[in-house]
Amino acid sequence: xxxxxxxxxxxxxxxxxxxxxxxxxxxxxxxxxxxxxxxxxxxxxxxxxxxxxxxxxxxxxxxxxxxxxxxxxxxxxxxxxxxxxxxxxxxxxxxxxxxxxxxxxxxxxxxxxxxxxxxxxxxxxxxxxxxxxxxxxxxxxxxxxxxxxxxxxxxxxxxxxxxxxxxxxxxxxxxxxxxxxxxxxxxxxxxxxxxxxxxxxxxxxxxxxxxxxxxxxxxxxxxxxxxxxxxxxxxxxxxxxxxxxxxxxxxxxxxxxxxxxxxxxxxxxxxxxxxxxxxxxxxxxxxxxxxxxxxxxxxxxxxxxxxxxxxxxxxxxxxxxxxxxxxxxxxxxxxxxxx
Amino acid sequence: xxxxxxxxxxxxxxxxxxxxxxxxxxxxxxxxxxxxxxxxxxxxxxxxxxxxxxxxxxxxxxxxxxxxxxxxxxxxxxxxxxxxxxxxxxxxxxxxxxxxxxxxxxxxxxxxxxxxxxxxxxxxxxxxxxxxxxxxxxxxxxxxxxxxxxxxxxxxxxxxxxxxxxxxxxxxxxxxxxxxxxxxxxxxxxxxxxxxxxxxxxxxxxxxxxxxxxxxxxxxxxxxxxxxxxxxxxxxxxxxxxxxxxxxxxxxxxxxxxxxxxxxxxxxxxxxxxxxxxxxxxxxxxxxxxxxxxxxxxxxxxxxxxxxxxxxxxxxxxxxxxxxxxxxxxxxxxxxxxx
Numbered sequence: 001x002x003x004x005x006x007x008x009x010x011x012x013x014x015x016x017x018x019x020x021x022x023x024x025x026x027x028x029x030x031x032x033x034x035x036x037x038x039x040x041x042x043x044x045x046x047x048x049x050x051x052x053x054x055x056x057x058x059x060x061x062x063x064x065x066x067x068x069x070x071x072x073x074x075x076x077x078x079x080x081x082x083x084x085x086x087x088x089x090x091x092x093x094x095x096x097x098x099x100x101x102x103x104x105x106x107x108x109x110x111x112x113x114x115x116x117x118x119x120x121x122x123x124x125x126x127x128x129x130x131x132x133x134x135x136x137x138x139x140x141x142x143x144x145x146x147x148x149x150x151x152x153x154x155x156x157x158x159x160x161x162x163x164x165x166x167x168x169x170x171x172x173x174x175x176x177x178x179x180x181x182x183x184x185x186x187x188x189x190x191x192x193x194x195x196x197x198x199x200x201x202x203x204x205x206x207x208x209x210x211x212x213x214x215x216x217x218x219x220x221x222x223x224x225x226x227x228x229x230x231x232x233x234x235x236x237x238x239x240x241x242x243x244x245x246x247x248x249x250x251x252x253x254x255x256x257x258x259x260x261x262x263x264x265x266x267x268x269x270x271x272x273x274x275x276x277x278x279x280x281x282x283x284x285x286x287x288x289x290x291x292x293x294x295x296x297x298x299x300x301x302x303x304x305x306x307x308x309x310x311x312x313x314x315x316x317x318x319x320x321x322x323x324x325x326x327x328x329x330x331x332x333x334x335x336x337x338x339x
Numbered sequence: 340x341x342x343x344x345x346x347x348x349x350x351x352x353x354x355x356x357x358x359x360x361x362x363x364x365x366x367x368x369x370x371x372x373x374x375x376x377x378x379x380x381x382x383x384x385x386x387x388x389x390x391x392x393x394x395x396x397x398x399x400x401x402x403x404x405x406x407x408x409x410x411x412x413x414x415x416x417x418x419x420x421x422x423x424x425x426x427x428x429x430x431x432x433x434x435x436x437x438x439x440x441x442x443x444x445x446x447x448x449x450x451x452x453x454x455x456x457x458x459x460x461x462x463x464x465x466x467x468x469x470x471x472x473x474x475x476x477x478x479x480x481x482x483x484x485x486x487x488x489x490x491x492x493x494x495x496x497x498x499x500x501x502x503x504x505x506x507x508x509x510x511x512x513x514x515x516x517x518x519x520x521x522x523x524x525x526x527x528x529x530x531x532x533x534x535x536x537x538x539x540x541x542x543x544x545x546x547x548x549x550x551x552x553x554x555x556x557x558x559x560x561x562x563x564x565x566x567x568x569x570x571x572x573x574x575x576x577x578x579x580x581x582x583x584x585x586x587x588x589x590x591x592x593x594x595x596x597x598x599x600x601x602x603x604x605x606x607x608x609x610x611x612x613x614x615x616x617x618x619x620x621x622x623x624x625x626x627x628x629x630x631x632x633x634x635x636x637x638x639x640x641x642x643x644x645x646x647x648x649x650x651x652x653x654x655x656x657x658x659x660x661x662x663x664x665x666x667x668x669x670x671x672x673x674x675x676x677x678x
Contacts, residue, residue, distance in 0.1 A: 277512040
């Protein structure tokens, strides 16, 4: 991906199909693409439930076989398989750590997968593959200095710097959920554990926005936030989406609620901009579909840092990761001179 | 510097001397090293005062000639010259921007320097060369994932990621002076300009520590901070060094004063650790000489992020930059295969 991430894939001779698998905590998406990166079949299912790593991997390959069957293909018709996991993956050794959602902590994925598939494999972290996907076919196309931030239940990050994924010394780079943007010296700092919900995401994630909105509505006296509650049904049913829709429509209460999580998110993104000077930050997740959110976020980031960067919404939605997994395979198949 | 930054410099045939020049806002340091990176002569002088870029560069080369004369050398005896500037430098084109301290904004350094020296040149930002120096011969030796943070009048940052300097899309990466670690949503965010003192450095730099200490001492009622004032003479004379020395000696007031700037600094470093997962953060500047400061900083960083990184004091002091400038020259002289 040096220079630019073109949609065409040079260096692949002959034809072939590639599987991209994005394993999430709740859903697993499998895409099969043809040689030019076009999706020929897609399949989304609840993520395999298994107590042990072996059974888990077997379940993933069962799902893959079903998808392949649908497309009239066999595993050996594939030129490679790319898989993203919600954890810290070393793509070279296949070791995975920090994967609370799945029974894979500390296992060697390459060893587990080899009995099922002996062709080219690309394994990586789920946010890394999403960044790769957006950089290949989405909002990051053409950029060699790109940060991807996904805002959903939590907040995740990944970086493509100088045209390459930056994974960090322990393959945990991008753990921006732990960002501190609201430190007050008078507070005693609490300790964090590696599995806990991060401080930044508890303030600024989709979940965080919902919690903040419900707290705000409970605390306000009569009348305030009426429209939001009407939209959702009850205060307890209020989610980020209700507040965002009304904020975009000009509702003052909804905008007041959004000011806090957008301010926190902006502070974190501004810090990324000041540190890395990326060309672009691609924001993924439901909030990025709101142009109100994106324009307020951009305005606030510019208040926090004089360094310029484009903030753009992700374009590939839930398919970014599986497409990025495909791209990872294609990259590994190129000769060094073509990269 | 892929793999590890060895002290020996492979790929240099024959013997030769290299000049490393670190141009600061107030002082300019010139080092001449031999082929193995040992300093044979050093010279530090006030930075050239000039109104125009041409006169400034001429002054720098006059200073270089004096140093060379001292060593019995001539410009053409040098195998290359490396120069660091306090601004955003594009090492490929020679363009420099954001250089408030010198009359160089927007000039092409390569064009200006060529009449004085036609051999191999390496031009970069001053914090980048300091990081390179520490990575070559100092506290970052052996690390390919290293962040350098300098804490002095202001706060600067530079990164070596995957063994290479990360300079950013606009060559301004590392501008951590603008970090926001204390955002309070109820505050209206003020706009920042690119030449203003950054928010982070106003809280956590050496200057910031001094200002905070004097404010703290003015506000405290009788008796508090007595030892600090006695050490400095008057409240107005209190500097970071006085507070740090007494904090290290166990003075409760001095420790109370340090808690705030250390907390802010720690939040910023923790954010770097969470985002980049570096192996090591090298802290430079006067504060890093205090083991009290370094151990408190480490403790607080660990409270903010579960991602591990070593925090170590810089080892090369004021010579890091000039040595890094030398190393930059040596790197450019290696054949690609040797890097």
